[in-house]
Amino acid sequence: xxxxxxxxxxxxxxxxxxxxxxxxxxxxxxxxxxxxxxxxxxxxxxxxxxxxxxxxxxxxxxxxxxxxxxxxxxxxxxxxxxxxxxxxxxxxxxxxxxxxxxxxxxxxxxxxxxxxxxxxxxxxxxxxxxxxxx
Numbered sequence: 153x154x155x156x157x158x159x160x161x162x163x164x165x166x167x168x169x170x171x172x173x174x175x176x177x178x179x180x181x182x183x184x185x186x187x188x189x190x191x192x193x194x195x196x197x198x199x200x201x202x203x204x205x206x207x208x209x210x211x212x213x214x215x216x217x218x219x220x221x222x223x224x225x226x227x228x229x230x231x232x233x234x235x236x237x238x239x240x241x242x243x244x245x246x247x248x249x250x251x252x253x254x255x256x257x258x259x260x261x262x263x264x265x266x267x268x269x270x271x272x273x274x275x276x277x278x279x280x281x282x283x284x285x286x
Contacts, residue, residue, distance in 0.1 A: 179210045179230075182272060185223040186280040190238055190259055194220025197256070198238035200281070205231040205269065229274050235267035236260050236283065261285020 184202075188195045195217050202224060203212035209231075215224035217238070239256040246255045264283045 179208070179228055180274055181210065181226040181228055182274060182276050183223070183225045184215075184227050184272070184276060184279050185221070186278050187220050188217045188222060188236065188238065189220065189280070189282040190261065191284055192282060195238040195259075196220070196240070198236065200224070200237075201235045201267075202227045202270075202272075203233045203235070203267075204228040205233060227272055229272050232270050232272050233267045234270055234281070236264055236281070238283075 188198060188200060196219060198217040199214055200217060200222055201212055201214045204210055210226070210228035213224050213227050215222040238259045240259045242255045242257055244255045245252050261283050263285060270279075
């Protein structure tokens with residue numbers, strides 16, 4: 153009886169491992185890094201979201217921007233929309249629900265608020281963005 157249990161457990165374990173190992177993403181991805189600037193100035197705090205334009209390309213990826221630099225893994229190869237978030241402190245403090253924190257504002261130029269479309273290739277590793285606004 154014990155050997156039957158061990159056999160079943162071992163078989164189930166092998167099946168689970170085979171499924172996990174064999175089920176790849178089904179799409180090619182790359183890792184990207186680079187800088188985010190607005191009008192030539194590094195963005196101190198923000199983020200970039202890379203969203204595939206074709207649902208069969210995979211899922212979107214968010215990369216935080218810290219001191220102008222971002223690093224993202226598993227960005228789908230192909231046509232992708234990059235949307236940007238860039239924040240700048242106003243120098244004022246705000247109190248929300250009893251908690252005081254520094255106030256910030258979004259500084260993404262209006263012409264980039266809906267993002268930009270990119271072609272990500274399998275060889276891409278570095279992509280810098282310098283958003284210029286009116």
